[in-house]
Amino acid sequence: MQSVISLRHICKRFGNTIALDNINLEVPAGVVFALLGENGAGKTTMIRILTGFLKPDFGAASVIGHPCDTAGLEIRKSIGYVSDAPALYEWMSAGEIGWFTSAFYPEGFLERYRELIAEFDVPEGVRLKSLSKGQRAKVALALAIAHDPSLLVLDEPTSGLDPMVRRQFLESMVDRAALGRTVLLSSHQISEVERVADWIAILHQGELKLVQPMDVLRQSTHIVVATLDDAIAAVESPAGQVLSESRSGRQVRWIVKDLADDWQSRYDDASGVKNLSASQASLEEIFIAVCGRSDRRTIRDEKVNAQV
Numbered sequence: 001m002q003s004v005i006s007l008r009h010i011c012k013r014f015g016n017t018i019a020l021d022n023i024n025l026e027v028p029a030g031v032v033f034a035l036l037g038e039n040g041a042g043k044t045t046m047i048r049i050l051t052g053f054l055k056p057d058f059g060a061a062s063v064i065g066h067p068c069d070t071a072g073l074e075i076r077k078s079i080g081y082v083s084d085a086p087a088l089y090e091w092m093s094a095g096e097i098g099w100f101t102s103a104f105y106p107e108g109f110l111e112r113y114r115e116l117i118a119e120f121d122v123p124e125g126v127r128l129k130s131l132s133k134g135q136r137a138k139v140a141l142a143l144a145i146a147h148d149p150s151l152l153v154l155d156e157p158t159s160g161l162d163p164m165v166r167r168q169f170l171e172s173m174v175d176r177a178a179l180g181r182t183v184l185l186s187s188h189q190i191s192e193v194e195r196v197a198d199w200i201a202i203l204h205q206g207e208l209k210l211v212q213p214m215d216v217l218r219q220s221t222h223i224v225v226a227t228l229d230d231a232i233a234a235v236e237s238p239a240g241q242v243l244s245e246s247r248s249g250r251q252v253r254w255i256v257k258d259l260a261d262d263w264q265s266r267y268d269d270a271s272g273v274k275n276l277s278a279s280q281a282s283l284e285e286i287f288i289a290v291c292g293r294s295d296r297r298t299i300r301d302e303k304v305n306a307q308v
């Protein structure tokens with residue numbers, strides 16, 4: 001099946017900063033796909049490339065079959081997009097902006113928009129500048145989904161919203177995926193994402209560190225804790241892909257992906273390990289393990305590496 005979003009070898013630099021470093025990503029249809037990353041990881045840069053606002057320095061990107069570098073307008077008309085700070089005509093009322101925007105979309109837009117506004121409890125007659133932040137976010141979401149787009153792109157949609165509004169937002173994402181639509185959700189609200197996302201991608205300092213279905217990621221990533229006889233003794237890591245290791249006194253803690261079935265066999269009586277346990281890691285623990293390393297490469301680093 002064709003991907004809804006496809007990125008091949010995407011690179012983008014701003015001066016010395018490598019904002020996106022050879023990104024390859026395929027987003028399947030009908031899922032809530034979460035793009036996680038700390039501040040400055042490159043999430044907004046990726047979304048700006050996908051929506052045709054920014055051209056990559058290298059690589060090719062397409063959204064619902066359209067090339068992002070040449071068909072930005074077409075893409076923006078077809079998808080729904082909510083930025084972290086939606087630009088709305090402040091002097092219009094919630095009702096007026098729906099009517100105004102409906103001129104750009106096929107019949108049925110206004111009716112659906114008004115239904116959504118009523119569902120979200122936003123008063124139609126009040127000017128946008130007099131609405132609360134949460135109400136304005138709901139207007140932006142209603143405008144983005146009233147034409148029932150096959151892809152909805154949300155850049156930090158819930159930042160600054162209260163928990164009730166956030167929950168309403170995220171539930172509407174799950175409803176959309178259930179109808180076969182795709183949602184790309186950029187966020188650093190990890191616990192929220194964990195509840196709604198089908199797929200997780202972790203972007204760290206411009207590099208895509210991990211892309212996996214949420215259930216596979218959960219099942220395949222463990223926290224392994226070993227208690228040692230001696231606090232300063234060396235100990236072998238468990239068999240698997242070790243994402244992080246930390247020590248506190250006699251305890252060693254690893255976050256391990258694809259832990260081998262027979263991982264305990266490494267720790268016999270002579271290993272100096274007294275107690276062993278393994279449990280499933282939360283998304284937050286996985287995120288910290290993946291992102292807790294190395295500083296962003298800059299062009300200066302690349303030049304130094306090329307010289308050695």
Ligand SMILES: Nc1ncnc2c1ncn2[C@@H]1O[C@H](COP(=O)(O)OP(=O)(O)OP(=O)(O)O)[C@@H](O)[C@H]1O
Pocket residue numbers: 014015017018019037038039040041042043044045046188
């Ligand atoms: N127009 C620009 N000019 C210069 N540097 C930029 C520009 N846009 C982004 N950057 C840099 O590129 C990197 C990635 O920024 P980006 O906004 O994509 O991150 P982000 O993951 O969206 O962060 P946040 O969660 O804080 O919004 C950062 O180091 C940022 O400073």
